[in-house]
Structures are given as structure tokens and as C-alpha cells.
Amino acid sequence: MTLETRNEKRPQVSIIIPTYNESQNILNVLKSIGDIIPKNIFTEAIVVDDNSPDGTGKIVEDYLKNVKKIAGYTIDIIHRTTKNGLSSAILSGIQHATSDTIVVMDSDLSHPPQIIPKMIDVLKKYQCDLVVASRYITGGNIQGWTTKRKLMSKIATMIAKKGLGVKTKDPMSGFFAFKKNIIKELNFDALGYKLLLEILVKTKGLNIKEIPYTFENRKFGSSKLDYSTIVDYFKSVWKLYKNGKIKTTNEKRNSVRFLSKAARFFTVGASGLAVNYIISTLFTSGLTDFWYIHANIFGIIASISTNFILNKVWTFEDRDFSRKKTLSQFGKFSMFSSIGALVQIGIVFWLVDTYDISYPLALISAITTAAFSNFVLNKKLTFKEKLWN
Ligand code: GDD
Ligand code: MN
DSSP states (O other): OOOOOTTOSSOSEEEEEEESSOTTTHHHHHHHHHHHSOTTSOEEEEEEEOOOTTOHHHHHHHHHHHSOOBTTEEEEEEEOSSOOOHHHHHHHHHHHOOSSEEEEOOSSSSSOTTHHHHHHHHHHHTTOSEEEEESSSTTOEEESOOHHHHHHHHHHHHIIIIIHOOOOSOTTOSOEEEEGGGGTTOOOOOOTTOHHHHHHHHOOSOOEEEEEOEEEOOSSSOOOOOHHHHHHHHHHHHHHHHHOOOOSOOOOOHHHHHHHHHHHHHHHHHHHHHHHHHHHHHTTSSSOOOOHHHHHHHHHHHHHHHHHHHIIIIISOOOOOOHHHHHHHHHHHHHHHHHHHHHHHHHHHHHHHHHOOOHHHHHHHHHHHHHHHHHHHIIIIISOOOSOO
């Protein structure tokens, strides 16, 4: 490429701006993009409005009729008939986009347009596929959010990182730029807000960079994030988790993998003791007046169940939740747990009775033996892993 002039026919950057009830914000965003974008980068802004009751769509239309054209900057609007979620609005915008570089941003000025030229620079300079404007790297910040909202964002971010193995520091960002070809082959669920997260999980080997920015809470209008957005988030994470191929560890040494799984298995076991104790006491006290033996049976069933789920999801990272397989695994797991209990009693009796070993010592040996054999049996037979990896 020789020259990049503002007169080039095809836009070089498409900025997707979804709106729902942003009548007080949208024109400010469109204007400030016009002010900020370097004149040599032919830019198209695409507003995707979901028939906002406050007339956002009409405001943009009227503006487009009257505004003087700025060279190298065009504005377009897509009208959708109903509110259909942020992710899907972004996708509609992308389908409409004519350039190879896509920028996604909110329309409430929480995302400073000043960052856009930096994102585009970084894309070019480092030949990146994706640049994320990040609140959670050095230099990034959030202004004007309540502690509750900050906490929610942190938790959601942590879930994405731990649960889905995402490395990006701000996978919840709504402000990012990427090369359109990276999503060519992807099938999106487009649930809720988290399009970036889907891109991060469903692509491999991308060159990703994060640049810091300060998120400033909107001055006008209100957030559209509601209870259903949060439910959608969990659904979306769950779907990505089940279908995702992201490995949570790159550890190659079998010994380390074995030991770390064993450690997780024992941690789960310890958590099971707590569940067992809590349920067993809860069911005898006030709440329900069960006979203590019944309460204890509930406690045991509850702890075997939570142990099973945690081991499936966390220890052995098994993502196949088909009913048949899960039930059969649960059957085996419960069986090994019961056998483990019997083995434990047997060992205690044997050590104390035959060798005269003190009860606490015998108990510790027995618990360790039972837990370890339980681990091995479940690894091999319930979750069908090779023993040594
Ligand atoms: N077309 C359309 N349809 N636009 C929508 C919809 C929808 O269903 N829902 C939300 N939007 C638009 C809003 O008008 C706004 O421009 C943008 O999407 C973000 O919505 P907000 O309601 O302002 O979200 P927020 O400020 O609470 O959340 C922001 O921060 C999160 C980070 O924690 C967004 O940037 C999120 O994307 C981001 O994940
Ligand atoms: Mn917002």
C-alpha cells in the first residue's frame, strides 16, 4: 500500500456503536469521533439502534439529514425492530461494516473516543489481531461506579479467567478493536453482553494486546445491564465452558499434573467434610426437626454430591455433562465413596486392634489411605483418565 488518504473509496475502520435509549448521548459520541479520528483514516461509524423508545434512532436520522459531511468520516444507522441484546446488536453492525478493521464501543461516552486512534495504531504497529481497551491493566481505571458494580465486574472477570482459561486482563471489556477476518469462521451464541469473551474463547493463537483506559460512568441515561444480563452471562460462560477447548494448565510434567489433581481431590474432600457437618447439624436444628441419623444421611448424600460435582468440574476438568454419562459417573463415585468409608473403618480397627496404634494416628493413616485409593479409583474408573498424568 502506498498512500492512505481520506478520499479512499472503502472505509479503513468501522466503528460499531449499539444504542438503546441513548438520546442524550449518541450525538456527542458521533461528534467526538469526528473530532478525534485522524483525517487520513477513512472511518465509518455504524449505529445499531433497537427501536429505542426515547427516539435515539430518529435523532440520528435527523442529524444525518442536516449535518455537513466531514471528509473521511461517514455515519450510518441500522434500525432493528426490537431490543435484542448488545452482542447481537454488535454482530448486526459487523455484518453491515465494509472495512476490515472493526472497533466496538458503547454509545454513552464511557469509552473515550480518544483511545480509538491508539487502538488502530497498536493493531498496525504490532500486527495484532485484537486490541482490548482495558480497565484492569496498569494505567486503566474505572470512575463513577458503585462498589457493588465494581465487585460484580471483578467477579465476572475472575470467573472468565479461572473458569475459561482466558488470559486477557479485561475480558469483560465492551471496548475493543479487531481484524474482521478473525471472526469469519465463528458461530456466536451472542447471549447478553459478552461478545469479546466469546471471541477470546473461540479463537486460537491470536496476537492480542491490551491498552489502558479510564472507564467513566455515563452522565446521562441509565445502564441497560439488568438481572437478565447477569443470567445471560452465566448461561454464556456455561456454554463456553462446555464447548471450550481451552486448557487451564500447560503443565507437561506428569508428576506435577498428578499431584496437583490429587491436591484438588483432597481439597474437595475437605470441603465435603464441611458440607456434611453443616447439613447434618442444620437438619436437626430448628429448620427441620429430623432424627439425627436421618439428618446425618442427608449430610452424607449432600457431601458426596458436592464432592462429585467439584471433582468433575475442577479436579478432572470433565466438561461432558450428558445425562447418561454424568449419572453413571455419579454412581461410581458414590460407590467408591461408600467403599472408602468401609475401608477406612476396617483400617482403623485393624491398626488399633492388631498393632495397638493410638486411635488418632490410626485414624489419620486410615483417612489418608482411603482418600488416596479413592482418588486413584475415581481417576481411572470414574473419569477414565490415565493413572499417571
Ligand atoms: N442496540 C442495542 N441493543 N444496544 C444495547 C442493548 C441492546 O439490547 N443493550 C445495551 N445496549 C447499548 C447501550 O445503549 C450502550 O451504548 C452499550 O450497549 C452498553 O450498555 P450499558 O447499559 O451502558 O452498559 P454498562 O455501562 O452497564 O456496561 C458496560 O461496561 C461493561 C464492563 O463491565 C459495557 O461496556 C459492557 O459491554 C461492558 O462489559
Ligand atoms: Mn454504559
